[in-house]
Amino acid sequence: MSVKGSVAKTPAQRLLEVLGPVDKFPTDEEIGQFGMPSGEFMQDMLGPVAKAGIQTRLGPLEKIHVFWFAGMSCDGCTVSVTGAQAPSLESLLLGAHPGLPRIILHHAAVNVESGPSYLRPHEQALRGELDAPYAIVLEGSIADEVKALETGGYWAGHGEEPWGPDGQIRTVSANEWIARLASRAAATIAIGTCATWGGIPASHGNPTGSMSLMDFLGKDYRSEFGLPVVNIPGCAPIGDNFTETVASILYFLQGFGPLPEFDELGRPAWLFGETVHRHCVRGAYYEEGTYAETFGDPECLVEIGCWGPVVNCNITSRGAINHQGGCMNAGGACIGCTMPGFPDKFTPFYKTPPGSMLSTAASRILGSFVRPLRQFTNEDLNREVRWDVHGDNPSGWAREKLEPGLVATIGHKFYTKMRRSTDRGKGEVEPWGKRKEWTEKEEPGAEAKLQRKVQRQD
Ligand code: SF4
Ligand code: SF4
Numbered sequence: 001m002s003v004k005g006s007v008a009k010t011p012a013q014r015l016l017e018v019l020g021p022v023d024k025f026p027t028d029e030e031i032g033q034f035g036m037p038s039g040e041f042m043q044d045m046l047g048p049v050a051k052a053g054i055q056t057r058l059g060p061l062e063k064i065h066v067f068w069f070a071g072m073s074c075d076g077c078t079v080s081v082t083g084a085q086a087p088s089l090e091s092l093l094l095g096a097h098p099g100l101p102r103i104i105l106h107h108a109a110v111n112v113e114s115g116p117s118y119l120r121p122h123e124q125a126l127r128g129e130l131d132a133p134y135a136i137v138l139e140g141s142i143a144d145e146v147k148a149l150e151t152g153g154y155w156a157g158h159g160e161e162p163w164g165p166d167g168q169i170r171t172v173s174a175n176e177w178i179a180r181l182a183s184r185a186a187a188t189i190a191i192g193t194c195a196t197w198g199g200i201p202a203s204h205g206n207p208t209g210s211m212s213l214m215d216f217l218g219k220d221y222r223s224e225f226g227l228p229v230v231n232i233p234g235c236a237p238i239g240d241n242f243t244e245t246v247a248s249i250l251y252f253l254q255g256f257g258p259l260p261e262f263d264e265l266g267r268p269a270w271l272f273g274e275t276v277h278r279h280c281v282r283g284a285y286y287e288e289g290t291y292a293e294t295f296g297d298p299e300c301l302v303e304i305g306c307w308g309p310v311v312n313c314n315i316t317s318r319g320a321i322n323h324q325g326g327c328m329n330a331g332g333a334c335i336g337c338t339m340p341g342f343p344d345k346f347t348p349f350y351k352t353p354p355g356s357m358l359s360t361a362a363s364r365i366l367g368s369f370v371r372p373l374r375q376f377t378n379e380d381l382n383r384e385v386r387w388d389v390h391g392d393n394p395s396g397w398a399r400e401k402l403e404p405g406l407v408a409t410i411g412h413k414f415y416t417k418m419r420r421s422t423d424r425g426k427g428e429v430e431p432w433g434k435r436k437e438w439t440e441k442e443e444p445g446a447e448a449k450l451q452r453k454v455q456r457q458d
Pocket of ligand 2: 234235276311312313314315327328333334335336337338339
């Protein structure tokens with residue numbers, strides 16, 4: 001138990017205390033010919049095409065390694081990031097962006113190296129022998145490996161090393177790698193709600209002791225370049241949110257710009273500063289007080305469980321992938337998946353959030369006045385001025401539609417008067433379209449006059 005005023009150890013420090021230091025690493029002979037040689041894929045195979053051109057030599061970094069770890073995860077973050085478009089993962093791996101270093105990704109689902117060969121760059125990073133700086137990315141939450149060790153097990157393994165008693169091979173958890181590598185990482189990034197806040201594995205019950213990366217490394221954690229943990233939440237997160245943030249941080253590390261703005265929870269402020277509601281495609285339904293009763297209805301989803309008005313997330317403006325889809329666009333209500341309180345503070349899902357009742361009641365009352373007025377004006381704006389003059393609509397589609405009655409005509413005229421009340425030229429010139437068309441009825445001989453005029457011009 002921590003005593004007030006004393007400096008409590010972080011979970012990462014406690015884990016390393018239990019595991020102790022490591023100094024034995026497998027030799028090339030011990031690794032042998034197992035699988036593809038280390039560095040073969042990302043580093044060597046992509047090398048000729050990704051060879052840093054002049055564009056990536058503008059800054060001090062020609063390349064940067066990224067170690068991707070998975071804790072208590074569903075791999076949804078990996079799926080999101082591999083589908084990112086702006087910028088795409090491929091373009092980052094190929095160093096295709098002017099000024100950005102090429103990324104050498106070490107990811108168990110993407111690389112083709114395996115076993116000890118896959119782990120070799122991790123070991124080099126640990127020994128300080130890597131040929132470039134490195135960053136750490138975590139998807140999934142950090143389960144309490146100290147708890148697992150009590151029964152000789154582990155929660156999330158990430159390879160094996162000869163770090164057991166007397167050099168025995170033992171499983172190394174993702175947490176252990178992070179605890180050992182974090183202090184010398186250029187940046188440490190948590191992706192997805194599990195890694196950023198704990199998420200579903202850390203929800204009520206939580207038998208694994210799951211926590212976020214921030215909780216694991218502690219408040220005082222700073223990367224080698226002075227950054228606290230960067231958090232990009234979402235379940236699953238928007239892939240572009242991750243790649244864009246990585247690109248922004250890399251521009252900073254290259255010296256091309258200031259550190260991008262992060263909020264007090266380490267979220268990219270430009271991505272998470274707004275609520276879902278403010279950019280929602282259904283926002284106007286909320287304002288007019290009309291609400292969906294069931295999924296599939298086009299109106300605002302708040303009464304069937306949408307938390308959008310109080311949730312920080314940019315999916316309504318960014319879309320899920322390639323600016324397409326996203327919860328409300330696809331018919332889903334917001335369940336707050338980007339938020340630190342998710343999921344416990346948002347359950348039960350798909351029930352009216354209690355806080356929304358006051359505002360929906362107010363919108364309903366206001367909407368009952370505003371909607372008919374808007375519809376009234378909308379009908380007027382759907383008519384050419386010429387049709388008003390003639391009292392007729394030439395569209396064959398409108399055969400069955402009656403012309404506006406006396407009340408509507410007076411109302412529309414009154415509206416037009418209001419609209420033109422600030423027009424300084426009012427009364428002096430007839431606005432375009434106000435002329436009556438010449439007709440034989442209104443001006444006998446007009447047709448013949450027009451024909452003579454046309455002949456003269458010929
Ligand atoms: S669906 Fe949700 S986010 Fe969209 S307008 Fe309604 S409450 Fe707001
Ligand atoms: S709109 Fe809500 S549920 Fe959808 S991604 Fe954003 S926070 Fe998650």
